[in-house]
Amino acid sequence: MSLRFDALVCDLDGVVYRGDQVIEGAPEALAALRERGVRLLFATNNSHFTVEEYVAKLAGLGISASRDEILTSAVVLGEVLEDAGVDATGAIVVGGPGLREAVESAGAHVVEDPGDAGLVAVGWDLEFTYNKLRVASAAVRAGAAFYASNDDATFPAGDGVLWPGAGAILAAIEVAGGRKATVVGKPHAPMAEVCERRLAGATNIAVIGDRPDTDLALGRSRGWTTILVTSGIISKEDAAGVDPPPDLVLGSIAELPETLGR
Ligand SMILES: [Mg+2]
Numbered sequence: 001m002s003l004r005f006d007a008l009v010c011d012l013d014g015v016v017y018r019g020d021q022v023i024e025g026a027p028e029a030l031a032a033l034r035e036r037g038v039r040l041l042f043a044t045n046n047s048h049f050t051v052e053e054y055v056a057k058l059a060g061l062g063i064s065a066s067r068d069e070i071l072t073s074a075v076v077l078g079e080v081l082e083d084a085g086v087d088a089t090g091a092i093v094v095g096g097p098g099l100r101e102a103v104e105s106a107g108a109h110v111v112e113d114p115g116d117a118g119l120v121a122v123g124w125d126l127e128f129t130y131n132k133l134r135v136a137s138a139a140v141r142a143g144a145a146f147y148a149s150n151d152d153a154t155f156p157a158g159d160g161v162l163w164p165g166a167g168a169i170l171a172a173i174e175v176a177g178g179r180k181a182t183v184v185g186k187p188h189a190p191m192a193e194v195c196e197r198r199l200a201g202a203t204n205i206a207v208i209g210d211r212p213d214t215d216l217a218l219g220r221s222r223g224w225t226t227i228l229v230t231s232g233i234i235s236k237e238d239a240a241g242v243d244p245p246p247d248l249v250l251g252s253i254a255e256l257p258e259t260l261g262r
Pocket of ligand 1: 011012013014015209210211232
């Protein structure tokens with residue numbers, strides 16, 4: 001099969017690497033795509049790490065990427081907040097350094113007291129506690145703007161067991177706070193809009209990912225070409241049953257350059 005695209009939204013975990021292990025052939029495939037003039041945008045729902053940490057991680061795996069080519073759900077949240085004008089707003093942040101950095105770059109400042117908060121931002125937080133739930137939900141109940149990086153229920157942590165994701169933490173705060181957050185990560189519209197903003201000028205965008213419910217759903221909602229890989233969460237057997245079917249199923253991103261139309 002031959003595909004035509006001049007920009008690729010590329011998921012990270014399960015596509016480029018699994019945990020700390022590079023997917024065989026991924027660095028070479030990405031280099032080959034660049035050589036053919038395909039613009040790359042690495043997009044992840046993981047809001048924990050900073051853009052700088054991703055640049056370093058990819059470099060360590062033999063993949064060169066600029067800061068502008070990395071889009072985390074935290075960065076998307078920061079851009080959404082900037083558009084919404086949260087300048088000088090006090091923010092309760094339930095999340096890691098990546099989310100904190102994005103909230104601060106939008107002009108908000110982190111506070112601990114719900115009475116000082118005009119904003120609550122939620123992502124995956126390894127140190128989530130009852131006290132954080134109490135403080136965040138109090139601010140939500142008091143009317144603070146309420147955003148989340150993503151709503152993934154679980155993620156594969158590498159030990160063969162699914163760990164609770166940002167969506168599980170978010171659900172607790174939504175239940176206690178009495179209302180729902182605006183979610184910005186895949187498959188929701190803000191992530192897609194920021195991707196298209198970054199890739200302005202591209203005529204055909206494709207998305208490659210290992211999760212039908214986030215990566216493929218994101219692409220489908222925008223009419224992008226959808227490519228599923230079986231190097232991540234979905235097995236080859238399960239990929240055949242994915243509905244609606246993606247435009248292309250590959251064993252891994254290593255096979256992608258040869259499918260490009262000439
Ligand atoms: Mg993935």
